[in-house]
Amino acid sequence: MNKKAVSGAVAGVMMMGLLAGCGGSNDSGGNAASPSGSAGSTASGASSPASAGGSPSAGSGEKVNLRLYTYGTEEQYNWTKTLASYEQSHPGITIELVQLSDKGDTQEASKKLDLAAASSEQMDILMFSDPAGYAQRVSLGMAAPLDDFIAKDGYREETDYKVDTHLNGKVYALPGKFNPWYVMLNKDHLDEAGLAVPTDWTWDDYADYAKKLTKGEGASKRYGTYFHGPQGGGWMEFLKLEMENQPKNSDFLKADGTSNLDDPNFKKTLELRVKMEKEDKSSVPYEDMISQKLNYRTQFFNQSASMITIGSWMNTEIGGTDQVPLTFHVAVAPFPKNDAGDPAGYTPVTTDYVAVANTSKHKQEAYDFVRWYTTEGQLVQGKNVPSWNEVKSDQLAPIIDTILSGTKNPELVDKKSLVDTLSVSKASEIIPPASYQAEVYKAINEEYEKLILGNQDIDTTIKNAQQRTQQIIDSNKK
Template sequence: MMKKRGKTLLAAVLMMSLLSACGGGNGGTTANGGGDSSASPGAGGGSGDGQSINLRLYTYGTEEAYNWNHTLRAYEESHPGIKIELVQLSEKGDTQEAFKKLDLEAASSAQMDILMFSDPAGYAQRVALGMAEPLDEFIAKDGFKVEEDYKVDTRLNGKVYALPGKFNPWYVLLNKNHLEETGLEVPADWTWAEFADYAKKLTQGEGASKRYGTYFHGPQAGGWMEYLKLMMENQPENADFLKADGSSNLDDPNFRKTLELRVRMEKEDKSSVPYTDMISQKLAYRTQFFNESASMLLIGSWMNTEIGGTDKVPLNFNVAVAPFPKNTPEDETGLTPVTTDYVAVAAKSKHKQEAYDFVRWYTTEGQIVQGKNIPAWNQVGSEQVQGIIDTILSGTKNPEKVDKKSLVDTLMVSKASAIIPPASYQSEVYEAINEEYEKLILGNQDIEATIKNSQERVAKIIESNQK
């Protein structure tokens, strides 16, 4: 039975589509063949009639971050008769903008073959809307298991609707110059208590010129919720606000501990950039770190492509990397949130086998060809990982300023907690908890009230979506 959220979202998408008179092929910028699919050679046709098959790939990923021209050209050269047309849904890689455009395209008559989703909640929602084709039959024919072949298990309700591309564990970027000035070592294994201590010691000055020990880029508008699960995410099981069965996990004591950590660092230690500044000034995490306004930045390793500085964001100091902190010294090292691209076959595709073939290639060999991220594919060895890191850093402006050993060591030790299949109502849960946190951090309620209100609101969301 389709959940209420899915029905509401589908109706909204269809209504927006009608109001905007959205037509096929207008959802984003096309590249690598570009233009309307109806004008593309072989669109809708097959190689049997001498024409190439045109597959449309919808993505939020930019050329700078994904090396699309090189990657897609490599696939086309090794697969004669297949043409991949790139539809870039956001020129700046904005995932929210991309999702809106993707939903409009899905409700139109546009040709869609391959889809990329940026996060578990967005992936689950669009699976509930019927946008993605189940891949289980294709996978069975290929003879592998997702949970064995990849570091991320993408199953939803027992079925696979996407394969994971990149493997981006979260880590901590550190201003190595600031560490040396303060007499601090680059940590190879540390706890949240030590992280908070580092942040306090790294904080200097007052007023507009104050340098903070760290910057938390969330939560905001129901997004960047990783920053409200800090002491839950480094656990092997139940690392999210919801459990695998869709029930609430807000009675986990580590949820309370995370709230206590955030409040203490901002209100007592004054070592983290105030939440009000982040919201009112629309602060950017890159600017906060690379402009040296904050000495440490907890972020995902998609930053590998920028860690050595870029034309837009230059690097003027030395950078080191540390693993995601853990709760106690006895905890396992390296458990961390992991982001990936969920690469799916569109349910409306007329070339599902060819689309699946690309998805499988892209999430395996294609990740190595792309050379921009550590793959989620388990067949990639440590030497290949180091080679990819060398390639990534060589694309930055000042790779010599990066402590490569700390980066390699951190990436090699990182591992994902057990993946919890996202519920179709997960975004509603995120929004509710975000709103309650804002009341807390703005001084309108205490931690007890925040936990109680969050639990009650989430319980209602779960109940309404299970009817």
């Protein structure tokens, strides 16, 4: 596709998204959906990747109905406006939304998706919420390889998107949103402590900030930070803090399924967590998180903690919502580095893996939608920063304006720090999850609990975690 045409499409859709974004808001901090509208008109006039590839049914008189299975709610994804825009620009194509969870619960949605597949329902487009779910369903044959469609389009998936979705050398999904992790900071607390908003910092700096931001004692104590995990084998990002800011080998398992727990950055993460909780007493105790079932949103927005490390899905809530109001100034900083000389920007990244169902009878039409949705469609939707690389750093500000306009108090958000952070963020190399990854996560979580609750030291924790992980790997060898 011609670069100027792409730039024109981006600019046009962003402008219409901005106009549409001013129209309303909802509880989740997003734009109110409209049944169709100006964004669709712009998309139909632009030379999009999908229209450039050419849907064989578009304009031919043949009507094709595609079923899209998703966990995303209307509030989170603006489906009504987004799908209407696509249908307007692709005559003869209708997209039927199959909503798998009214709450946007990805676990509930995954179970219903598997049930639908087992029941041989018509499936054309599938959305997976995480690498493990994506890899698992590819291994079950639910998603079709997209390499031939990509080759026909004449682009390279690994350079067109910020997130690499290859599995075993093939592409089975294209990435939608780009949600890097970052640090949300209570700017009023920073100002009170005489601390600047960080633009390039290390975990040692983070620990120093947390210590200086901690204030008071007892039930009214304000902690410098809150870590929302690990718990129950989930939220394991919080046990990989000094691993996942690396270009490669950012997980507990390597790409070949072997253990990565001898990585010194795993030990450094454990040392950081113990130091901040036990010595500095600057992070909310793990025991409190578990026993009181604490939530990162309320910990931050109620000002019980001055900093939280979390994913940028919070962009739609950072300016406050009806459920969780914002009553102070908030800023954003990049995910910390290990050492000052390390490359900046590497961070955990979440995305939507948008795939073509292997059983679809309309794979070309389904692929055309997937390609459009993961490019211009993200701008029409107006809910997230896209993974599409054609959206450059200087185009982030209007996208963020659109997202923040759906929150209650966007004026309290330091937009520059948010845009600057998103601009420098990039994903580590994707590691295809092993089928036994959940078992490994649970074992490591259990060993960490023994450590943080005072029942074993760091070296014993690492030794036990390594042994249990190796046992799991060995028992899964075929």
